Amino acid sequence: MPETLTIDAIQQWLNRFASEITTQADWLTELDSAIGDADHGTNMVRGTAAVVAKLDDRSTKTVQELLKAVGMTLVSTVGGASGSLYGTFFLEMGRNSPSSAQLDASELENALRAGVNGVIARGHAAVGDKTMIDALEPAVTVLSQSLADGRQLHGSIAAAAAAATTGRDSTEPLVARKGRASYLGDRSAGHIDPGAASATILVAALAASVGEGKAR
Amino acid sequence: MIGIVLVSHSEALANAAMELALQMVHGTQPPIRIAAGAAGGFGTDATAIASAIDDLATTDGVLVITDLGSAILSASLALEIRASTHQVVISDGPFVEATTAAVVGAAAGSSLADITAETSNALSAKKTQTVTAPDASGGDDTAPGSPAASAEERLINPMGLHARPASLLVQTAGEFSADVELTNTTAGRGPVNACSVIGLLSLAASRNDRIRIDANGPDASQAVNAVKQLVLQGFGELS
Numbered sequence: 109m110p111e112t113l114t115i116d117a118i119q120q121w122l123n124r125f126a127s128e129i130t131t132q133a134d135w136l137t138e139l140d141s142a143i144g145d146a147d148h149g150t151n152m153v154r155g156t157a158a159v160v161a162k163l164d165d166r167s168t169k170t171v172q173e174l175l176k177a178v179g180m181t182l183v184s185t186v187g188g189a190s191g192s193l194y195g196t197f198f199l200e201m202g203r204n205s206p207s208s209a210q211l212d213a214s215e216l217e218n219a220l221r222a223g224v225n226g227v228i229a230r231g232h233a234a235v236g237d238k239t240m241i242d243a244l245e246p247a248v249t250v251l252s253q254s255l256a257d258g259r260q261l262h263g264s265i266a267a268a269a270a271a272a273t274t275g276r277d278s279t280e281p282l283v284a285r286k287g288r289a290s291y292l293g294d295r296s297a298g299h300i301d302p303g304a305a306s307a308t309i310l311v312a313a314l315a316a317s318v319g320e321g322k323a324r
Numbered sequence: 325m326i327g328i329v330l331v332s333h334s335e336a337l338a339n340a341a342m343e344l345a346l347q348m349v350h351g352t353q354p355p356i357r358i359a360a361g362a363a364g365g366f367g368t369d370a371t372a373i374a375s376a377i378d379d380l381a382t383t384d385g386v387l388v389i390t391d392l393g394s395a396i397l398s399a400s401l402a403l404e405i406r407a408s409t410h411q412v413v414i415s416d417g418p419f420v421e422a423t424t425a426a427v428v429g430a431a432a433g434s435s436l437a438d439i440t441a442e443t444s445n446a447l448s449a450k451k452t453q454t455v456t457a458p459d460a461s462g463g464d465d466t467a468p469g470s471p472a473a474s475a476e477e478r479l480i481n482p483m484g485l486h487a488r489p490a491s492l493l494v495q496t497a498g499e500f501s502a503d504v505e506l507t508n509t510t511a512g513r514g515p516v517n518a519c520s521v522i523g524l525l526s527l528a529a530s531r532n533d534r535i536r537i538d539a540n541g542p543d544a545s546q547a548v549n550a551v552k553q554l555v556l557q558g559f560g561e562l563s
Contacts, residue, residue: 145366147367183370184369187362188362189368189393189397191367191370192401195370231397
């Protein structure tokens with residue numbers, strides 16, 4: 109029973125994230141065209157493609173190095189707030205990961221929590237502000253609860269992904285209080301936040317990758 | 325001299341703001357770097373900001389001036405991923421006004437702390453001109469104690485005390501150790517510190533307004549005289 113996440117599994121996670129982003133790019137851009145500058149899909153495709161290229165060189169030997177490299181790649185290729193926020197997420201995850209070739213369940217939990225806290229600190233956003241935090245925060249909270257309840261990693265990550273989806277959908281009626289969408293005021297209500305949508309894809313990709321590891 | 329990094333979503337905007345600000349400098353220009361746009365489009369890139377900051381590592385500190393929202397976010401990430409360790413401050417001033425104040429202040433040799441405060445106040449100067457506020461800034465400590473030297477002159481240059489004369493005045497006042505203050509006695513605005521371009525602009529002094537120059541310190545009378553000459557010569561704007 110794989111209760112650890114190896115470097116290979118993390119690479120699978122990121123490859124899956126990249127391919128899901130590509131599949132959903134038009135939808136992400138459509139969401140962003142309602143309340144932003146209509147480039148979230150394009151920007152994320154560019155960033156995750158650069159991550160995939162980076163993973164191909166297989167030069168990183170520890171989880172820490174790998175996640176830091178992913179963070180820097182996203183910062184320099186996605187651009188704008190999304191690049192800095194996703195970059196911060198992976199840089200903080202890396203900073204709080206062991207310099208070994210795998211993460212056990214509690215190390216993964218710590219790293220994800222640190223990543224989300226980093227995004228919160230960087231963007232000064234909280235749940236309810238209509239940002240990626242509305243998906244990420246409930247996801248890590250549910251992950252922690254589930255692990256504390258004695259559930260296994262696979263089931264706990266699946267529960268986290270479900271919480272991210274619920275959080276994402278909860279952004280639809282909200283009025284944006286952060287980022288450029290906040291200039292729209294009440295007109296920002298009635299649309300799912302594009303950042304919460306891509307963040308949900310990120311957590312769902314992790315759940316799928318951990319699920320595959322379990323089946324093996 | 326401090327260095328300045330302009331962070332904008334648009335490279336054209338950053339270049340234009342820089343050119344506008346440099347109109348006010350007639351000597352050594354401060355080192356300025358632009359980190360604008362991301363991946364060939366609009367946006368901000370924390371790695372580009374970090375290398376712009378690193379590029380200015382030999383200055384007396386760096387002031388980062390930003391435009392919209394994510395510019396601040398990217399700049400704060402840049403502070404973490406940069407290679408250099410010299411002092412860097414992210415200004416909370418509005419882009420164009422803060423850029424102008426910073427460029428003038430840097431050229432006059434002001435410290436990073438002073439310029440930071442100056443750019444931070446840049447919005448209040450604008451407010452005093454759009455809202456009818458009789459008192460501009462620092463009006464509280466005007467109480468008695470007559471200055472060591474004073475003079476009062478009428479502005480004769482057509483545009484009054486606009487940005488270019490104000491920057492000339494900052495440079496001149498900065499050459500003396502005396503504290504120099506200006507008051508627009510016609511409009512009842514001031515006194516403001518003559519070393520603050522934003523303060524001077526907040527006087528909203530137009531042609532024919534009377535300006536009182538007060539100075540305190542060892543070279544007070546020389547300072548008053550130098551500023552007075554500038555006013556009498558119309559800041560070199562009379563053809």
